[in-house]
Amino acid sequence: MNPTLATPRLRIALIGNPNTGKSTLFNALTGLRQRVANYPGVTVEKKIGRFRLDGGEVELVDLPGTYSLAAHSPDEMLTVSLLSGEISEERPVDAVLAIVDSSNLERNLYLVSQLLDLGLPLIVALNRVDVARRKGMRIDPFLLERRLGAPVVLMRADRGEGLDRLLEILGQWLNTPPRPPLPEQPFQWPTPIARALSDLRARANHREWEIPASDAHLARLLIDEGGAAEERWSTTPARKKWLRRARCPPADDAVPLSALEVRSRYRWIQQITEGIIERRPSQSFPTDRIDRVLTHRIAGVLIFALLMIGLFETIFRGAQPAMNAIEALFAWFGVAVGDAIPDQEIQLGIRRPGALESLLVDGAIAGISGVVVFLPQILLLFLLIGILEDCGYMARAAFLMDRVMSFCGLSGKSFIPMLSGFACAIPAVMGTRVIENRRDRLATILVTPLMTCSARLPVYTLLIAAFIPDSTLLGGVLGLQAATMAALYALGILSAMVMAALLKRTLLRGPTPPFVLELPTYQWPCVRSLGLRLLDRAMAFLRRAGTVIFAVSVLVWAAAYFPRSATIDAEFAARSAGMNSESRSAQSVESTRPDPAESEESLESPTCLDRSREWEAAHLENSFAARLGRQLEPVFRPLGWDWRITVATLLSLPAREVIVATLGTLFSLGEGLSENDTSLQSALQRAAWPDGRPLFTLGVALSVMVFFALCCQCWSTVIVIRREANSWSWALFTFGYMTILAYVGGAVAHEIGELA
Amino acid sequence: MRLDLLPVGTRAQVESVENVGSLTQRLMEMGVAPGAKVRLVRLAPLGDPLEIEVNDSLLALRKTEARLVLVRAAADRA
Numbered sequence: 001m002n003p004t005l006a007t008p009r010l011r012i013a014l015i016g017n018p019n020t021g022k023s024t025l026f027n028a029l030t031g032l033r034q035r036v037a038n039y040p041g042v043t044v045e046k047k048i049g050r051f052r053l054d055g056g057e058v059e060l061v062d063l064p065g066t067y068s069l070a071a072h073s074p075d076e077m078l079t080v081s082l083l084s085g086e087i088s089e090e091r092p093v094d095a096v097l098a099i100v101d102s103s104n105l106e107r108n109l110y111l112v113s114q115l116l117d118l119g120l121p122l123i124v125a126l127n128r129v130d131v132a133r134r135k136g137m138r139i140d141p142f143l144l145e146r147r148l149g150a151p152v153v154l155m156r157a158d159r160g161e162g163l164d165r166l167l168e169i170l171g172q173w174l175n176t177p178p179r180p181p182l183p184e185q186p187f188q189w190p191t192p193i194a195r196a197l198s199d200l201r202a203r204a205n206h207r208e209w210e211i212p213a214s215d216a217h218l219a220r221l222l223i224d225e226g227g228a229a230e231e232r233w234s235t236t237p238a239r240k241k242w243l244r245r246a247r248c249p250p251a252d253d254a255v256p257l258s259a260l261e262v263r264s265r266y267r268w269i270q271q272i273t274e275g276i277i278e279r280r281p282s283q284s285f286p287t288d289r290i291d292r293v294l295t296h297r298i299a300g301v302l303i304f305a306l307l308m309i310g311l312f313e314t315i316f317r318g319a320q321p322a323m324n325a326i327e328a329l330f331a332w333f334g335v336a337v338g339d340a341i342p343d344q345e346i347q348l349g350i351r352r353p354g355a356l357e358s359l360l361v362d363g364a365i366a367g368i369s370g371v372v373v374f375l376p377q378i379l380l381l382f383l384l385i386g387i388l389e390d391c392g393y394m395a396r397a398a399f400l401m402d403r404v405m406s407f408c409g410l411s412g413k414s415f416i417p418m419l420s421g422f423a424c425a426i427p428a429v430m431g432t433r434v435i436e437n438r439r440d441r442l443a444t445i446l447v448t449p450l451m452t453c454s455a456r457l458p459v460y461t462l463l464i465a466a467f468i469p470d471s472t473l474l475g476g477v478l479g480l481q482a483a484t485m486a487a488l489y490a491l492g493i494l495s496a497m498v499m500a501a502l503l504k505r506t507l508l509r510g511p512t513p514p515f516v517l518e519l520p521t522y523q524w525p526c527v528r529s530l531g532l533r534l535l536d537r538a539m540a541f542l543r544r545a546g547t548v549i550f551a552v553s554v555l556v557w558a559a560a561y562f563p564r565s566a567t568i569d570a571e572f573a574a575r576s577a578g579m580n581s582e583s584r585s586a587q588s589v590e591s592t593r594p595d596p597a598e599s600e601e602s603l604e605s606p607t608c609l610d611r612s613r614e615w616e617a618a619h620l621e622n623s624f625a626a627r628l629g630r631q632l633e634p635v636f637r638p639l640g641w642d643w644r645i646t647v648a649t650l651l652s653l654p655a656r657e658v659i660v661a662t663l664g665t666l667f668s669l670g671e672g673l674s675e676n677d678t679s680l681q682s683a684l685q686r687a688a689w690p691d692g693r694p695l696f697t698l699g700v701a702l703s704v705m706v707f708f709a710l711c712c713q714c715w716s717t718v719i720v721i722r723r724e725a726n727s728w729s730w731a732l733f734t735f736g737y738m739t740i741l742a743y744v745g746g747a748v749a750h751e752i753g754e755l756a
Numbered sequence: 757m758r759l760d761l762l763p764v765g766t767r768a769q770v771e772s773v774e775n776v777g778s779l780t781q782r783l784m785e786m787g788v789a790p791g792a793k794v795r796l797v798r799l800a801p802l803g804d805p806l807e808i809e810v811n812d813s814l815l816a817l818r819k820t821e822a823r824l825v826l827v828r829a830a831a832d833r834a
Contacts, residue, residue, distance in 0.1 A: 106811050107812070226777050258775075291797075515821065
């Protein structure tokens, strides 16, 4: 059912601290009726869900988890703008649903106290009451409700407890418009802030400065030093100067306004919670005991290493059967389509698919297959990461790895996405959503494709087997081939770390984001919520990546297919006519009774296949892609490449592993070769320049491998970066810098290889 | 005494947080504000970041951040 159909009667914002079970509640309320959209200029997604109640439709807008409305990035500012109804193209929200972690009531009420200032109707969902109970805390919801002047619902969102009461209140609101909360003792701005706020309004009025209409937004502008509201507003020196002065209260009170706000809000929270929380000495607290092991300096690191190896192995190997099955399915489908379309008879004995069949099979089906094949890895990675995230381990992993990651200017939160990049950059880039800081997240997105993903393996395996001697180093302990493979992995990690450090010092330079990370209480993951999230990621990947990658594959196909030269066909026709008559006469001598099945069979004979592949290669040599390759050959001279390697590289733009198939075709061996195919290996070993020098020297083999280690020949990755960074420029930047890196790295590798 | 110098396992009370802008604001919003009771739970394996207990939550922060927080160690280790 299309959620955009009826206009909702009630539009509600869902907001809360991180780790409060917000997405679980969102999923419990809206189920599958969710959609995702992007806001311009920010990396957070707008997630909107709907559900029906007796009185009409309710729309729920999921806001990113936050501890406060203070905004230090455009992403955080979005929440303030949305709650203040300042997004012009969007209907303002009618009410706010605040989800609160009962086991940590005081800190969670900080955000609630800011939400009360909005003057919007508010419901407080006191979630995770079970955790609070286990901690020995009992909360009196009725007293809290009276003091806040807003409905309070006790909940366990993971089990659906408390949902009925929540829906009941929303149902009432549909019938009678809700009123803003009326706290017993409303929060009052401390005098210096209140004075500065009214002063700011008066001045702005006088100077005809445009200032935020809502008090909530104005307070953010005044209080948050270096915040997003300030950045947006203080565009002139006069405004900057004035804001600076407004923030400096008379000398006798030297406390900055931000500290003043925090202090007075916590004082208010103390009043509100007075006598509401009953604490009993808690029974043994499992989180602490688990952490004693999981963050132990030896055991913790060991368990972490084992978990990461397990994670990597699962994505790497666990997805393999499903990936093979998908590839086989598409291959079968391709064959079926190919059989359904009559082949074009070139000449006696040679039948080749026509343009339509080639477009469908080599272009469309191969293109879609190249995208869908990543799905098992994406799903597996998100399942595993989702479990680690939901149970609370992810924060511990960030805690353990932070020191290591800080060497390249990132934080511990970047570790898991970068590690996932070893399997596949696509889920890894999508996994960077756990990083709240925009600059850190972008840096991680931009360097993750340098990690050696599984698609590089076919290229490495083929070239290492063909050109790296099977000798041993260190007295037989380490094979040279294995060492080369390890060196290529190391190259990926090293360049990613160096690039991250560079980016963080140049383009993504900025204040070190605070690494204040909450280590949440351990808990069991909620299956339903996890499942919906997996589905969401899968659909997002297929929908957006699928369309563009498909288009690119078709373009690349066309470049390799056209123009079809009639001269080539005629040449082959002449040649094959002669050969066929020979083989026919030989046949008639052998068998007295000509068998129709036999002559049919002879079309599949090795010589025939070879000939049709030669014919295919001849056309490819004449294609637009090949012409471009010859044009570009001088450019790739420093890497020692001839036009064939150049073309193969150009054609592997949509996906790295395509180069194996293209090299196969170009060196006239046909398609369907795997990296273990020794005939392709020996063909590459035999390949030569026109003057007879061998083409693949050690230098060339190394330059190809290094190029593929560093390049961004994967359109799926580029598209996913565009989606996650919400900008084409970052996506193209990634492609650009990686290509330059690959080119330079390839040239250096060529030089080194030639010296050896 | 600076929070990053507190011995592991010690309880203390926050006296002040040095103002360095958004970082201070974030720390205080998350509960590391004057008057709050904290306990240094443990250090990460490489000595940084450190884990503290404040109010009812566990927070990890880097030493460079903990340095901004001045605390008074409680006399008795209750």
